[in-house]
Amino acid sequence: MTAEPFEGAKPGNPLYCHQEFLEKLAENRNSPVGKKAALLLQRLWVDERRQSFKATRGDNRGWRRSRLGGNGGSHFYAWWAPKGSPPVVDAPGFGEAPSGSIFLRDIRHHDDHSPLNPQSLGENYMTLGAADVRGDSYVPKPWTEEQNRFAGAKARVRILKGYPGSGKTTALWNAAEASAEKSVLYVTYSRELASMARDHFDKLASPDIHFRVLPFPRLVRELLGVSAEYEPVGASRARFLKETASVPVGTLGPWVDQRGALFDEIYAHVVGEAVPVNAGRFEAGLHPWLTPKVYRDRRQRALGSNAASALMGTWETLRKRQTGDVVEALFPELWLAWKAAGKETPLHFLNYDCIAIDEVQDLTPVEALILVRMAAAVRAKGRNVTFLAAGDEAQTVRPSDFEWGWLSDMLHKMLGTPEEFKLARNVRSPRRIALLVNQAWDLYGNLAKQDRPSGGGETEVDEDAYDQIVYCTAAPGAELESLLDTLLEREGLGVVYLGDKPPEWVPKRLHSRVLSTAEAKGLDFSAVCVLDAGPHMMEILEQPDRASKSFDVEPLTKRLAIDQLRVALSRPTERLYWLDVESDYETVEEVTSFLDVERTGPEGLRPVTPEAVLKTLDEELLDVEERIRLCELDARQYLETKPELARARAMLAVRLADSLRSGPDDKTNPHWISTNLTWAQVAFAVAFRDVDLAEETGDSDMFAEAALATRRAGQETTSQLILEYRDAIDDFHSVDRSPFTVAFFLLKRGDEVERWLLDEMSSRANGWVEKIEEICKTRTGELAARTVAGLATMYRMFEFPDQLERTRKVRLETAERLCQDGDFQPALGILAGSEAAPPELIARCEEGAGDFAAAAQHFLDAGNPKGALRCYRAAGDVEHSLELLGGDSAAPSLEWLKRVRELMAERPGDFDAVATTAEKDQLEKTLLTVFTPKPAGKKQRK
Numbered sequence: 001m002t003a004e005p006f007e008g009a010k011p012g013n014p015l016y017c018h019q020e021f022l023e024k025l026a027e028n029r030n031s032p033v034g035k036k037a038a039l040l041l042q043r044l045w046v047d048e049r050r051q052s053f054k055a056t057r058g059d060n061r062g063w064r065r066s067r068l069g070g071n072g073g074s075h076f077y078a079w080w081a082p083k084g085s086p087p088v089v090d091a092p093g094f095g096e097a098p099s100g101s102i103f104l105r106d107i108r109h110h111d112d113h114s115p116l117n118p119q120s121l122g123e124n125y126m127t128l129g130a131a132d133v134r135g136d137s138y139v140p141k142p143w144t145e146e147q148n149r150f151a152g153a154k155a156r157v158r159i160l161k162g163y164p165g166s167g168k169t170t171a172l173w174n175a176a177e178a179s180a181e182k183s184v185l186y187v188t189y190s191r192e193l194a195s196m197a198r199d200h201f202d203k204l205a206s207p208d209i210h211f212r213v214l215p216f217p218r219l220v221r222e223l224l225g226v227s228a229e230y231e232p233v234g235a236s237r238a239r240f241l242k243e244t245a246s247v248p249v250g251t252l253g254p255w256v257d258q259r260g261a262l263f264d265e266i267y268a269h270v271v272g273e274a275v276p277v278n279a280g281r282f283e284a285g286l287h288p289w290l291t292p293k294v295y296r297d298r299r300q301r302a303l304g305s306n307a308a309s310a311l312m313g314t315w316e317t318l319r320k321r322q323t324g325d326v327v328e329a330l331f332p333e334l335w336l337a338w339k340a341a342g343k344e345t346p347l348h349f350l351n352y353d354c355i356a357i358d359e360v361q362d363l364t365p366v367e368a369l370i371l372v373r374m375a376a377a378v379r380a381k382g383r384n385v386t387f388l389a390a391g392d393e394a395q396t397v398r399p400s401d402f403e404w405g406w407l408s409d410m411l412h413k414m415l416g417t418p419e420e421f422k423l424a425r426n427v428r429s430p431r432r433i434a435l436l437v438n439q440a441w442d443l444y445g446n447l448a449k450q451d452r453p454s455g456g457g458e459t460e461v462d463e464d465a466y467d468q469i470v471y472c473t474a475a476p477g478a479e480l481e482s483l484l485d486t487l488l489e490r491e492g493l494g495v496v497y498l499g500d501k502p503p504e505w506v507p508k509r510l511h512s513r514v515l516s517t518a519e520a521k522g523l524d525f526s527a528v529c530v531l532d533a534g535p536h537m538m539e540i541l542e543q544p545d546r547a548s549k550s551f552d553v554e555p556l557t558k559r560l561a562i563d564q565l566r567v568a569l570s571r572p573t574e575r576l577y578w579l580d581v582e583s584d585y586e587t588v589e590e591v592t593s594f595l596d597v598e599r600t601g602p603e604g605l606r607p608v609t610p611e612a613v614l615k616t617l618d619e620e621l622l623d624v625e626e627r628i629r630l631c632e633l634d635a636r637q638y639l640e641t642k643p644e645l646a647r648a649r650a651m652l653a654v655r656l657a658d659s660l661r662s663g664p665d666d667k668t669n670p671h672w673i674s675t676n677l678t679w680a681q682v683a684f685a686v687a688f689r690d691v692d693l694a695e696e697t698g699d700s701d702m703f704a705e706a707a708l709a710t711r712r713a714g715q716e717t718t719s720q721l722i723l724e725y726r727d728a729i730d731d732f733h734s735v736d737r738s739p740f741t742v743a744f745f746l747l748k749r750g751d752e753v754e755r756w757l758l759d760e761m762s763s764r765a766n767g768w769v770e771k772i773e774e775i776c777k778t779r780t781g782e783l784a785a786r787t788v789a790g791l792a793t794m795y796r797m798f799e800f801p802d803q804l805e806r807t808r809k810v811r812l813e814t815a816e817r818l819c820q821d822g823d824f825q826p827a828l829g830i831l832a833g834s835e836a837a838p839p840e841l842i843a844r845c846e847e848g849a850g851d852f853a854a855a856a857q858h859f860l861d862a863g864n865p866k867g868a869l870r871c872y873r874a875a876g877d878v879e880h881s882l883e884l885l886g887g888d889s890a891a892p893s894l895e896w897l898k899r900v901r902e903l904m905a906e907r908p909g910d911f912d913a914v915a916t917t918a919e920k921d922q923l924e925k926t927l928l929t930v931f932t933p934k935p936a937g938k939k940q941r942k
Helices: 019-027 032-046 130-134 145-152 166-179 189-206 216-224 233-244 249-255 259-271 290-302 305-323 327-331 332-342 365-380 404-414 431-446 478-489 508-513 532-540 551-569 585-595 609-618 622-636 643-658 670-688 702-713 717-728 737-752 755-776 782-797 803-821 826-833 841-850 853-863 865-874 878-885 891-905 917-929
Strands: 013-016 065-069 074-082 102-109 124-126 158-161 184-190 210-215 355-356 386-391 417-425 468-474 493-497 525-531 572-581
Touching: 013 019, 013 032, 019 032, 019 102, 032 065, 032 074, 032 102, 032 130, 032 478, 065 493, 102 404, 102 468, 124 145, 130 166, 130 189, 130 841, 145 166, 145 417, 158 166, 158 404, 166 184, 166 386, 184 189, 184 216, 189 210, 189 755, 210 216, 216 365, 216 755, 233 327, 233 332, 249 259, 249 290, 249 305, 249 702, 259 290, 259 305, 259 551, 290 305, 305 327, 327 332, 327 670, 332 551, 332 670, 355 365, 355 532, 355 609, 355 803, 365 386, 365 404, 431 468, 431 551, 431 572, 431 585, 431 826, 431 917, 468 585, 468 609, 468 865, 478 493, 478 508, 478 572, 478 609, 493 853, 508 643, 525 551, 532 572, 572 585, 622 643, 622 670, 643 670, 670 717, 702 717, 717 737, 717 755, 737 782, 755 782, 755 803, 782 803, 782 826, 803 826, 826 917, 841 865, 865 878
Parallel strands: 013 102, 158 386, 158 417, 184 210, 184 355, 355 386, 468 572, 493 525, 525 572
Antiparallel strands: 013 124, 065 074, 074 102
């Protein structure tokens, strides 16, 4: 049995569904279980390696169970297995299925663990293709009613507001495809989220629509044509705190103990609100920062005159210290955004009919302006562009201080009045955790109305009770450290702290392994432990002393603290640990009341000790397969923020997968292949980004490590490229040959390289092609032709939006130069691959190469009869030459030559036999006289 033809741009994983699975899917077609099962099918089709699952034991060992949520108070799981797993490895027909196949066997209640026979593939399973997964014949649409309304709306400008776990991203994917006619620009801040979106569009979206997926920092760099390295906001914050450490206390005023909040305020408002053109409520300025007057007009009411004046005094101090631009020095990402926002949108970015931005709350006004101006420029060109923005105003972990109000104003003035949509159901978090996220919204009641996010925080919750909230109180000491070590070693468990740095009681040796809320945002974990959230909540609840010098800045600090708490609480999918140290009685009572979402009263949720948590963790030892998948998910999630931890998780996954192989020669085990690819991806990213790992990790050659892992996974081509790239940057001549190495390798074998490698390399693609384009101007002969071919390949593989224009330009410029230098054959080789090459240039190259007949025809195509005549005469083509001569002086000679040729063609067939020798000699002398110059006449005397 073979998989049906694939309908998308790239193939997905072949899916085989047992009849029992399809029957139960049909029974639950209109329930949350059916919706989640349909979404599971899409995710398995796109990338099985990103899907978490519960393992099974005993007779069912090897089946994977994915939670489908609740239905009428019960909860269900989809049972499935990839090719090569124990349940299907010896079953009839499964071994002949295509590589990467996934078999979905049943939908079961969580209590049902009876033995599950895979049965026969050919007799019991049906193949589903992309059209089936996308359609609604066998598989229901996975979207909720609210998501469908957003995707199907006719408004050209739409905003999607959703709370944590409400399905904003998947809704945006659906809407982007439904709204586009030919091309989509999809932008998000995270590289991991961008990679997920690209996979989805490649494998599930219509191949008739071109999707360009970009992380926002890369978009900015492409608009500016620069290749500057990206700087995370954490690095900017650290440099700012260091710079302000020496600012006088009197200058800092109420910000003296709130320098983190000072950074947030300057980032979001002083710099983030400075725009180079009028944009809604924001007026154009001359500098990438607000003037003192403009800043006070906007923020003095919110902060008070004392805080606003002290902030501008501090800002002026920082400005005077810098020799260059203060924004470029302290806020490089916003500096680039300012430049990009003020620049006219390049022509090759004006071909999109849909622009979609995910996690829009991560953007400041100057950053959002870039996308709004781009959409306006497309519309000015006469195209109907759709603009989609999705986000959550209350998840501003990056200090954008985002508000839907200013974005709506900007869109209204520059693009059109936006239509708003809301997602009210939490489809990710289980019941109690979802209720807790809802409850956290009530904390905004401790802020003045103008400081709160808009809207309400109550979301609908599925009836799925498979979750747990654990409240642990501890004292510093060995027991606490043991608990932290265990939590940090557990796969799929994220340890998150609130605020700017880990609590004082966290040992320094563990700092690199715990996550800030900014680092955890956008990540999903099976379980999350939140550190010392109790004191933070008490600070939120505390009514400030109005005589305090920091009173004016406390609302901003509180708002950020609540946002951070909501982000942390919404990360787990199964279990939440709340760990406080040395909490007083009042804090314990407040936290207990807050966490007791089921309102069980005094006998309900109570604090437990670290010993009790450790015992619970020991009793929940996970199956090897489940640990492997959680390790892989952790490795990809931690890569951006915790590279050492990402590498450790990836290598642990490989070690665990090794235990499942039948022997050292078994290279087909799906866990072995998957874990090695994850390890390779992490190792290459660490090496490519030049990340300094902690000393205790050793001094490894990460490129070699990545090459080894890809080779073990059977990806020889990717392994070879990694090593060639490493050797190119380590060339003993100290010359960086990496751009040419990558270009020529991709020219030969680019389609065999793993996509994640190209995604990682894409951050430097701009700088590479600029270097090659410059060098190409000096290369000659076949080397120039090869360089042009390499450039064309890079434009295609790295998905340059103007790839056709750039390819044509570099081909024509190089061919023109080679033609002028007399390198005609290489020039012709370049032009042969160029669509719509100028016939005049082709003709000149062909003439130089001696192909006169072809050159003459191309001269005619170019409207150059003189060039064509020259080539026809050089080729001895009398007939075509006479057609072009007209009244030229050479016409009589060619006419005579034509008659001679015609006369010669009339020679009798027996001429050689009947003509005498004398007659033949006479004919020869006659013909020779044609080419014998006549003697010059004598000069006359004067």
